[in-house]
Amino acid sequence: MAKEKELTYGLETLAPGIDLEDVYGLKILDAKEVRAVVKIETDRGTFALKKVGHKPEKLQFMYEAQEHLWNNGFQKLPRFEKTRDGRPFLEAKDGLIFLNNWIAGKESNVNDEAQLKQIVRLQAQLHQASRGFTPTVRAHIKTRWAGWIERFEEQLADLYRVYELYKGQTPQNELEATFLETVEPMLEMAEQGIALLKASPYPEVLKRERQLRGLVHGDFTYHNFIHTPDGDMQVIDFDYCAHELRAHDFARFMRKMLRRTDWSVEMGDLILNTYHEVDPLFEDELQVLRAVLYIPQRYWRAVERGFLSNRYTPEGSIKKMRQEVARLDNWKRYLDAFPTRL
Structure with missing residues (x-):
């Protein structure tokens, strides 16, 4: 028995008082931490095995959303493993825990054009399958x-x-000086x-999308796309x-x-056209998208976390x-050339 405990190290801390083998009806052979x-x-x-601090109703939403995608034909994602009595997750003392099937592979490489296109197509396929x-x-x-x-x-x-x-005012440090040197063009953007x-x-786009009742993943970044050994691409982390x-x-x-390509027109065209081939973008959506791309999200975050919440150094x-600010000229140039139709 002691040896079995060693094999499942950390699980008592992660899921105190829960016998995972009994609850899920399986035999644990080994366990190790991999990222989160x-x-x-x-x-x-x-x-x-993952523990989250979500409320039960939010994790239930994630579970139902992923099941909806799976049942609508989008199966390039992990699924919740249900317990013996049919529950998709368990309540622990300090959070909720759940099992997903493990997706083998490595983080995608967006510098590889073939993988980048796979990622963009996957986004379009997910949005298609999410409706309803x-x-x-x-x-x-x-x-x-x-x-x-x-x-x-x-x-x-x-x-x-x-x-x-x-x-x-006279800036008292480099942070204040940098902010005063850079903020005005960002306010304009x-x-x-x-x-x-x-x-x-925007109101018309919103009305149409609400009627379609589609989902967004909410965190489409390269590390949430897994390139599998057989060359496939999977999307993870629906938090x-x-x-x-x-x-x-x-x-x-x-x-x-x-940003990675200094607001390259070629990169923008590749992403838009690749997505459009799978799930066509409407002209009114392009207007909304162009407006949103003006918003200096990263700059705002640097200011908010540097001055207000102090979450950045x-x-x-x-x-x-x-x-x-260094990217501003190319940023504006890209938005001036943004397509009105595809």
């Missing part, structure tokens, strides 16, 4: 519908809040993006999934990729603010 999960080898295959999702009464998260304008106005207000504190969003067909415009996922991913905020 525990990889568990069992007599029924390999699983990822209606969670049960047990599944609930804070809705994100219709929140973009208010969210961006709050971010703009944060920038002005810090600006009002320091403008006209934020204001222009909000103005364009308000003038865009931020929600009912939302698909442009939410798309804008987040595009912004990251365009001064050096971290300085670096990010300077990086965003």
Whole structure:
């Protein structure tokens, strides 16, 4: 018995008072930490054991969303392993725990054009399969519908809040000096993006998407796409999934990729056209997407975390603010050439 305990090291801490073998009806052969999960080898295959601090209704939403995708033909994602009595997760003393099937592979390489196209197609396929999702009464998260304008106005207000504190004053350190040197063009970008969003067909796009009841993944970044040994691509980590415009996922991913390539028109065209081939983008969505890409999200985050929440070091905020301003000319040039139709 002692040897068995050694093989499942850490599981008593992760799931105190829970006999995982009994609850799931399996035999644990080995367990080791891999990033934010525990990889568990069992007599029924390999699983990822994860603990989260979500409320039960949110984790239920994640479970139902992933099952909806699977049942609609999108099966390039992990599934929840149910307990013997049919539960998708368990309540522990300090969180919720659940098992997913383990997806073997490594993080995707977005510098590889073939893999990048796989990722973009996967996003489009996920959005297609997500439509028609209606969670049960047990599944609930804070809705994100219709929140973009208010969210961006709050971010703009944060920038002005810090600006009002320091403008006209002699900066006392490099952080304050960098902020004062860089903030005005970023205020202009934020204001222009909000103005364009308000003038865009955003309400019509929102109405159509709400009727379709589609999902977004919420965190389309390279480390959430796993390139498997057989050359396939899988998407993981649905912690931020929600009912939302698909442009939410798309804008987040595009912004990251365009920054990496200094707002390359070629990169933008590749992403847009690859997605459009799978799940066509409407002209009104392109207007909304262009407006959202004006919003200086990364700059706002550097300011908010450098001055308001203090979650970044001064050096971290300085670096990010300077990086965003250095890209500004190419950023504007890209948005000036942004397509109105595909």
